[in-house]
Amino acid sequence: MRAAADVDVPVPASPPAVRRAGRLGDSALVLLGLLALWQFGSWVVGAAVLPAPAATLAKLWAIMSSSDFGGHAWETGRAFLSALAIAFAAGLAIGLLLGAHRLSAEVAEPILVALYAIPKITLYPIILLLFGLGISAKIAFGVIHGIVPVAVFTMAAVRNIRPVYLRAARAMRLTPVQTAGRIMLPAALPGIVSGLRIGFSLTLLGTLIGEMFASQRGIGYLLVKAMETNDVATVVALATLLIVVATIVSGALLALNRRLDRSPKPGR
Amino acid sequence: MTRAGIIRIGVLVGAVAALEAACRAGYVNRQAVIAPSEMVRGAWRVLGTQEARGHIAETLTTVSLAFLLSVIAGFAIGVALHRLPRFRRAVDPLLASYYAVPTFVFYPVFIVLFGLNRWPLVAIGFLFAVVAVAINTLDGLDRLPPVFMRTARVLRLSPRQTLLRITVPAIAPWLFTAVKFAVAYSFIGVIAGEFVQAGSGIGFAIAFAYNSFDNLTMYGLMLLLFAFVCTLNMSLWTWEQKLYARRGGR
Known part of the structure; x- marks a missing residue:
């Protein structure tokens, strides 16, 4: 006897909740597959080259519970958040200004x-020469990586605002500040969030690179120290930590991005 | 030339002239930044030495290898993921957050794996570029009108013919974007690796000049690298515009 699911009739679309659960299950399977691949790779090339997942977790736990890790993490976090704040604020300002003026945008885009x-x-040598060793060089390095994508995406989003919105703003005699806050920002928000997502990743990258070269503290410094002493276990443990944190934050921003993209747009 | 183009050149020339003037007048610390004319002199001197030419050739070979491998593999991954929709939905979140991961942290692992030669650098450049190629290929395949595939079936094209005659030309704009990303990312990956740990290459030469306070060589090499990358990007961009013009817009 054939099971009901085998009957060749169009299956009614499953409700979104079920679909989402199925998708999460698939993603979990992929993660498991990656972990299995990692374990297998570790067996093939040897634990000295690629430590196994379990050993890495244990190592990560040991690193995180050591007394000076908190200080290093705080240092990286502080530098990263400062860089992020500067990159977002300056990138948004540049993007809004250039996007609002057609000729400036054409001049600046390439x-x-x-x-x-x-x-x-x-x-990095120039940054070090200008800012010296220390946290300001790290922040500057994070900013130069993050600011450009934020500005480029904001500019593109502002340029793609439907002209009728801006005409409505003029008809209502909004001041430039009101136009920017009430019309341009909400209308361009989905594009801006895409830019912020990429800006986030690149600022993290820049801050870590800055730490690797220009610092005696922070996670980047721990990483480069482990590289110099050929301590692969520490490198892989720290890399795993960074990957997990970056993926979670990026996933959250992506979800926000998709929600904004889906939200109803009046007049479309 | 367009009005924007003229203004753009004016802005750039003005910026360089301002830096030159500031350096000559002594507003800028000479130990930190040297005048643009000095940078050009440094670049010229660097080009004259056998050693620097060797570093440049070394880096360009590594980047080309990483670029070629990432374009081929990225395209294959894109096509494969497109054929397996369920797998793709599961991998999607990973692809989307891939660039949040600082890939170069794996460089030491690659050094242990491949030894201290050019291959760890190729691997880093490849890892940096391959996902951008895959994502753009997928993007293009998603927007491929279904009628193209139906036409291919009607004409009984073989899978290979379909790929070469229909798919690749139809998604050419996305592939072009993928190639541009691959160029930029393989350069970034390789140079970053050379900075961190290598015995040759432009990144190594710049770090070496910095450590020995040789500002002339350092700025000369930087100028050469940026000029090369910008020229490459500009020519790709011009080529792309021509391609669009022939297709009659996107």
């Missing part, structure tokens, strides 16, 4: 895109 594509790590 320059910004060129800045985005150059390997900014090359600039």
Whole structure:
């Protein structure tokens, strides 16, 4: 006897909750697969080259419970958050200003895109010479990585606002500040959040690179110290920590991004 | 040339001239930043030495390898993921947050794996670029009108013919974006790796010049690198515009 599911009739679409649960299950399977691959790889090349997942977790726990880890994490967090605040604020301001003025946007866009594509790590000697060793150099390094994508995405989002919104703002005699806050920002929000998501990743990257070269404290410093002493277990443990944190935050921003994209848009 | 283009050149020339003037007048610490004319002199001197040319050739070879491998693998991954929708939905969150992960932290693992030669650098450049290629390929395949595939079936094209005659030309704009990303990312990955730990290459040479307070060589090398990357991007961009013009817009 055939099971009901085998009957060849169109299956009614499953409710969203069930679909979402199925998708989460699939993602969990992929994660499990990755862990299995990691374990297998560790067996093949040896634990000295690639420590196994369980050993890595144990190592990570040991690192995190050591007394000086809190200080290093705080240092990285402080530098990263400062860099993020500066990159977001300055990037948004540049993007809004350039996006609102057509000619400026045309002038600036290729320059910004060129800045985005150059390997900014090359600039680290200049940053060190200008800011000296310490937290300001790290913050500057994070900012130069994060500011460009935020500005580029904000500019594009503002340029793509439907002209009728701006005409409505003029008809209602809104001041430029009101227009920016009440019309441009909400209308451009989905694009801006995409930019913030990429800006977040790159600022983290920049801050960590800055720490690796220009610092005696922070997670980047721990990483480079472990690299120099060939301490693979620590490298893999710290890398895992960074990956988990970055993936969770990025996932949250992505969910926000998708929700904004789906929200009803009046007049469309 | 358009009005924006003229203004853009004016802005750039003005910025360089301002830096030159500030350096000559002594407003800027000479130990930190040297005048643009000095940078050009440094670049010229660097180009004249056998050693620097070796570093440049070394980096360019590594980047080209990473670029080629990432474009081929990224395209294959994109096509494969497109064929497996359920798997793709499961991998999607991972792809989306891939660039939040500082990939270069794996560089030491690669050094242990491959030894201290060019291959760990190729691997880092490859890892940096491959996902951007895959994401853009997927993006293009998603927007491929179904009628194209139906036409291919009607004409009884083989899978290989379908790929080369229909799919690739139809998603060319996305593949072009993928190639641009792959160029930028393989450069960033390789140079970053050279900075961290390597015995040769442009990144190594810049770090070496910095450590020995040789500002002329350092700024010369930086200028050469940026000029090269920008020229490459500009030519790709111009080529792309021509391609669009021939297709009659996107």
